[in-house]
Amino acid sequence: MALKCGIVGLPNVGKSTLFNALTSAKALAANYPFATKEPNIGVITVPDPRLDKLAELVKPQKVQPTTVDIVDIAGLIKGASKGEGLGNQFLGNIRETDAIIHVVRCFEDDNVVHVDGSVDPVRDKMVIDTELIFKDIETVEKRVEKFRRTAKSGDKESKKMVDVGDALLSHLNSEKPARSFETDEEGQEIVNEMMLLTAKPILYVCNVDEESFATGNAYTQAFQASVAAEKAEVILISAQIEAEIAELESREERLEFLQAMGLSEPGVNKVIRSSYQLLNLLTYFTAGVKEVRAWTIKEGTKAPGAAGVIHTDFEKGFIRAEVIHYEDYVKFGSEAGARDNGKLGVEGKEYVVQDGDVMHFRFNV
Secondary structure, eight states: OOOOEEOOSSTTSSHHHHHHHHHHOOOOHHHHSSSOOSSSSEEOOOOOOOHHHHHHOOOOOOOEEEEEEEOOOOOTTTTTGGGGGTTTHHHHHHTTTTTTEEEEEOOOOSSSOOOSSOHHHHHHHHHHHHHHHHHHHHHHHHHHHHHHHOOOOOHHHHHHHHHHHHHHHHHHTOOOOOOOOOOOHHHHHHHHTOOGGGGGGEEEEEEETTTTTTTTTTTHHHHHHHGGTOOEEEEOOOOOHHHHHHHHHHHHHHHHHHHHHOOOSSSHHHOOOOOOOOTEEEEEEEEEEEEEEEEEEEOOHHHHHHHHHOOHHHHTTEEEEEEEOOOHHHHSHHHHHHTTTTTTEOOTTBBBBBBEEEEEEOOOO
16 A cells, blocks of 8 residues: 655755654755755555564564655745745645655754754744645635636536635635645545645654653744644654664664663654554554565455455455454464454454454455
8 A cells, every 4th residue: 555654844854864764764864955856765664563473473484564655855945835945846745645744843953054044843834834835725726716607607516616615715824724624524525636735634743852852842842832733743753863773783782772762662663653543544464374464454444445455356356354353363372262262253345444453354256
C-alpha cells in the first residue's frame, strides 16, 4: 500500500536530518536554504513489538514488517503560493502526499542560520499555514467559478458545489485549514475531490536540542499552546540525537546509547507510529513457518479487501478468513493452541478486520 507522508517546514529546521534518521538514508543535510531541491523518497519500517512476539513464537524462516513511504520536501519561504523560492515545486510535492509531518525548529544554534533571522516556531508555522491556505483559496475559487453559472440555472449538483465552496472559502479566508471545515457527508465528498493541501492530516514535530528532548523548552511550550485548538499530535525529538543513533552500526551500540540518554527507544519510532496512525492505517498479521509478516490496510477494511493486499486473486476468490486475535494467539502460544481453546474464528465477507488480527485466508481461483 503505497501511502506517503511528506516532511515539510521552513529551510534549515532539521527536515533532512530527521529524514535521514527515519530512513537511514543519506539525504543532503546542509546549513543553507534549499539544501533539498528535489524531494528525497525513502521507505521506513514501522516498529511493532507484536511482530517480534509472533516471530518468537513461530520461529519462521523470514520476518517481514510493514512500511510507509516518507518524502523529504524542499523548504518553504514566504510567497511560495506565488512561486517564490521553490514554491510551486514544494506545493506540488505536498499535494502528492497523504499526510504531513510538519517540522518546526525549537533550538538555538548560532552555527545554523534561520531563514528569517531568529527562532520562532509559532511564526514559522504561520508562514507554512499561510502559503498552503493561499494555494487552497486559489484552488477553491477556480472550482467554484466553474460551477457558478450552471448553479444559477438550477442544477442541484452545481448549486451544492457552489454552496460548499463559498462556505469553505469563508473558512479559509479566516485563516483556518480545510481539515477543520465542517460540512455534511455530501459536502465532505466535494471537499475531498479538491485535494486541498490544508485538508491533509498533520503531525507536528518540534526539533529541540539535547537538553530539551525530555521536558521541552519555552519554544515548545509556546508552540504547543498555539496548536492546542487543532487537536493535532505534537512530538518532541532531537533530530541531531536521532542522526547519531542512526549512525551506530549494531543494535547493541544503539541500546547502549539510548540507555545513556535515558531513552527506551529512538524518538523516530514515535514519529513513525504516529505517521502510521495519521494515515488511518492498521496492521494485521500472517504467521507461518516460512514467514511472519505484517500487512497494512485502511481502518474499516473488510476481510476480502485485506486478502487482496496479499494478492488480487485472494480477494477475487475469497471464501472465508480464519482469524485469531493477537492477544489470544500470544496467550495460547500458537495457532493450534488458539484453535483448541475455541479462539479461532471463521469469518465471511462482511468481517471488518481489527488491528492485530492474525489471519489465514481460504480462496478459490
